[in-house]
Amino acid sequence: MKKWIDISQPLHNRIAVWPGDTPFHYEVSWSKADSGSVNVGKLTMSTHTGTHADAPFHFTDDGQRILDLDLERFIGPARVVDVTAFSVLTAADLAGVPLEGVTRLLLKTRHSCNPQEFPSRILQLDPDVAPFLAEKGILLLGVDIPSVDLLDSKELPVHHALLASHVQIVENLVLDAVEPGDYEFIGLPLPLQDSDGSPIRAVLRPL
């Protein structure tokens, strides 16, 4: 049996966050020395830090929250496709990619990513990608960048198009060391009842 590959950003106090968002912070708030028994940590973070899933509530006030999402989407076969040659990606571009029978698509948009550095430019996805993916039967789209929309977007047209097409969004994957191809994917969100997003531990195993 092949090994699972971790495709998650490590969460630590120097991880890059969305500009202006809550910095990630972990500390031991109650040490073994103090408690006489155990180390107990305390976390402060934005729900969109590191490798994470977006809930529709992130960009729609009446949208589903993380705990409402169907877990089936976050476990199962996935295809990794290299789109590093593109700075804009449309449905027409994806028409040349074999996607028959694919239910989860992970896009490798850059050769390397440094989770401690927020990117200045990212791939531009055309919103027409969303209905195209839905038509292929794709349930989840994962990217190795902080957003499926451009970094300065306020309207978030790609987020909205993916929601309208019932495609789950996963962001900030680490695909540097991953060859294009077919894998088993697991990337489960935490059971955060009211949340707009959740960190996931995303892993792949070659099929």
Ligand SMILES: Nc1ccccc1C(=O)C[C@H](N)C(=O)O
């Ligand atoms: N505008 C923001 C402000 C603060 C924190 C995150 C965002 C995002 O929109 C993040 C990105 N679109 C995401 O879905 O993770």
Ligand SMILES: [Zn+2]
């Ligand atoms: Zn997000």
Ligand SMILES: [Zn+2]
């Ligand atoms: Zn997002």
